[in-house]
Amino acid sequence: MFENLGDRLQNAVNKIRGYGKITEDNISDVTREIRLALLEADVNYKVVKEFISNVKEKSLGEEVNKSLKPGEQFVKILKDELVELLGGEKKDIYISGNPSILMLVGLQGSGKTTTIGKLALLLRKKYKKNPLLVACDVYRPAAIDQLKTIGKELNIEVYDEGKNNPIEIAKNAIKYAKEKKFNYVLIDTAGRLHIDEELMNELKNINESVNPNEILLVLDSMVGQDAVNVIEGFNSELPLTGAILTKLDGDTRGGAALSIRHLTHVPIKFVGTSEKMDGLDEFYPDRMATRILGMGDIMTMIEKAEEVIDEDEAKKLLKGWNRVNSI
């Protein structure tokens, strides 16, 4: 993912690296290339327009940072704007409930059941949680068995009541989790080909009955631009706390990842990167931006320059402090 975008952005950036000065003239060539690269990566055109205008404005208006060459400063602005576009700070998953309750929702085949397993594994490994999986997809014939197989592979218990009412199952599962001291409950729900009223009502009822701390929408990144419509469809009915983009390992242009946050304000919390149970990463906007720009060497240089700036700032502060103290 993002390989093409990364290559094209790097080409654009290489051009500007050598410039001694950034002007309206020499920057427009480069921003045009960046704009095309983003559009080709399937980023929403409104998002692209705003992004380019921000980058332009900042790079022309920015105070000259003595430690960076103009081209490097441009790269820094580009990276910072990309981080913002991807959501800024990393948004953590809720972990402090006893039990914490999480529900995964999404269209059919988006990766909910697989992701439940991956999340449970991550919560156990990284956050030392004791998770319980709950089978609330009672419609697809093999859904319960699929979750049980995952549970068995990970040695994590699955709560199911066969084809009982999903709302009852969810409520009973929470009771069971409290009794048996599970501190994280992950609810798998049924998917549909399209967002329909029946599915939404069921999800709303589960939400009202168990009041989850997290409702995460699982999205297949292959849906591209349509991701925004899917999120809006779910978000107007359910208070989503985040999204998980799956199948980023596939042949996707990645534009959805870059458009979602800006257009819907729903943060991406995780990304799925393989079919395997360890194929789930927490989403760090900063790391993703660096990966997209693929410029380890430039980034290191920029970070060093920033440290120098910080030192300068610190010295200034210290001077002021000494002055105050000596009065």
Ligand SMILES: Nc1nc2c(ncn2[C@@H]2O[C@H](COP(=O)(O)OP(=O)(O)OP(=O)(O)O)[C@@H](O)[C@H]2O)c(=O)[nH]1
């Ligand atoms: N390559 C890849 N495959 C994935 C990823 N996440 C899920 N899959 C695959 O996508 C397919 C569908 O996954 P499921 O977990 O069954 O999806 P679901 O949303 O539960 O589907 P329904 O219950 O039918 O709505 C499976 O073959 C998974 O192995 C991912 O991040 N990368």
Ligand SMILES: [Mg+2]
């Ligand atoms: Mg499923």
